[in-house]
Amino acid sequence: MYITITAQKTDGNYAQSSADFVSYLEKENEGKTVEEMKHFFNQFGEEISTEEVIREIDGNTAKLKKTEPKFYSITLNPSARELKAIQDSPEALKNYTREAMKEYAKAFNREIDGRPINVDDIKYYAKVERQRTFKGTDKEIRENQPYATRILELRKEIRGIEAGQQSGNIRKLNKEIQKLEAKAPHRLNGKRIVRGMAKPGPQSHVHIIVSRRDASNRHGLSPGSKHKASEVEMHGKSVKRGFDRDTFFKNSEKTFDTLFKYRRNYVETYTARKTFLKDPKLYFSMITKLPTNEKAVAFKLLQKSGVNTTLLSIPTNKLQLTIKAINQLKKGIGKAIESGSIGI
Secondary structure: OEEEEEEOOEOOEOOOOOHHHHHHHOHHHOOOOOOOOOOEEOOOOOOEOHHHHHHHHHOOOOOOOOOOOOEEEEEEEOOHHHHHHOOOOHHHHHHHHHHHHHHHHHOEOOEEOOEEOOHHHEEEEEEEEOOOEOOOOOHHHHHHHHHHHHHHHHHHHHHHHHOOOOOOOHHHHHHHHHHHHHHOOOEEOOEEOOOOOEOOOOOOEEEEEEEEEEOOOOOEOOOOOOOOOEEEEEOOEEEEEOEOHHHHHHHHHHHHHHHHOOOOOHHHOHHHHHHHHHOHHHHHHHHHOOOHHHHHHHHHHHHHOOOOOHHHHOOHHHOOOOHHHHHHHHHHHHHHHHHOOOOO
């Protein structure tokens, strides 16, 4: 499960309305009938309209300055393996989202009226999306890029010939384009994979828009706080503050496992991701020390993500990873993490 929390921000400026972001989340409804459309939901309701989402988020910004975010975006990105475990069910993802948002509330080191924050204090709206598109950071796009660049150059040349600005053989150029299209290493349904093309297979994920203010519009709740859990003296009183992202991520992961009886492999865990980022050598060492069955699953997951696991196949007692070997593994696993392809 790859979870992100992002502050509402566009080109260094905070928009005063959530309308553009909500419209972005409506993209999958384009061209669909009313019956086919997917709507927003929250902890307590279904079939929530975009108008209500915008009205409620925009109307819940008391005392926030123009230089402060009005809302945060949370994404819950299950891996292909996790989606298979829940049979890619939108209803299962809705149930999981509601449980994950309980953990979100618990991660705040804050109190309201003398009690800990709970999910009733969180104003949020969520939406299950069923598709993903290829982005510039994806391996398929990066490795197809030299072909894409050359094809664009040739098409530009053809336009120049057609406009009478230069001479050349259009037929010959078109044949070269066809060859490049066929040689591109990554294709889907007979076509070269390009940015914006829908990815194959289960791609369900959840987008959540959550207000910076609590549901009563009296208190600020920022998951972007730099403080995990601390207390400060304000107006002569001790006040709790902070949001613990690690706790939220870990507990959300455990919630998924408990809810769906999911057996999570080490390389799928948030702990593994943190270990990889802080101490890659320890991360690789942990994989080689897994029980045989678990190690086999770990290797399979990494290989599916395009990671060369040959170096990790060395018996543990003989494992001597050189700096060069570690850097090769880091590069592969780092790209897999960026794309969320191993769910960590």
